[in-house]
Amino acid sequence: MLDKGEKIDPDLFLREKLIEFQREIAELKQVNKYQTEAAEQRENKLFLGLFEVLDAFDNLEKNIQSKEEYLDKTGQRFVKSTRAIQRKLLRLLRSCDIEPLEFPDNKATIEQCKIIATQNDPARENEEIISLEKRGYQKRESKQVLRKAEVITVYNDGPPMNSVYST
Numbered sequence: 001m002l003d004k005g006e007k008i009d010p011d012l013f014l015r016e017k018l019i020e021f022q023r024e025i026a027e028l029k030q031v032n033k034y035q036t037e038a039a040e041q042r043e044n045k046l047f048l049g050l051f052e053v054l055d056a057f058d059n060l061e062k063n064i065q066s067k068e069e070y071l072d073k074t075g076q077r078f079v080k081s082t083r084a085i086q087r088k089l090l091r092l093l094r095s096c097d098i099e100p101l102e103f104p105d106n107k108a109t110i111e112q113c114k115i116i117a118t119q120n121d122p123a124r125e126n127e128e129i130i131s132l133e134k135r136g137y138q139k140r141e142s143k144q145v146l147r148k149a150e151v152i153t154v155y156n157d158g159p160p161m162n163s164v165y166s167t
Contacts, residue, residue, distance in 0.1 A: 047096075057089070058135065061082075093137070100137055101138055101145070103149075106129050107128060108128075108153045112149060114150050115152070115153050116150050116151065118152065130151075
């Protein structure tokens, strides 16, 4: 603290102010980084919850497909309504730049899949997807996988694996 009659050295004053501003900038950057990471974590948690809801719709769809022709009008309206809700949820995810993982070559990759079981099938290639048990999702632009797809694949080099393992 300076006395009333004491002169202030302008260079020293500016240096102290610059140091003070640099410390403040560093603190604000750190707070901003923390808040950004926390927001991303909350967003990813929300997306994982939506993926679970979509899984429930996928399971419902699998169960209904074989019985759909036997449903009365009320049952058919129910099926139509549940499919509409599922489409709306997928549109919501797409509006947030998230899309289901695609496997154009029908092969499981380490980055995109969690292999939950394997089966022998000499007519098919190893790592070929036999069954998609749960869809995976990724951010469209960055291709960041938010949730790996759970799949059953072909494995012809030994006995089939029934235990859960991840690639």
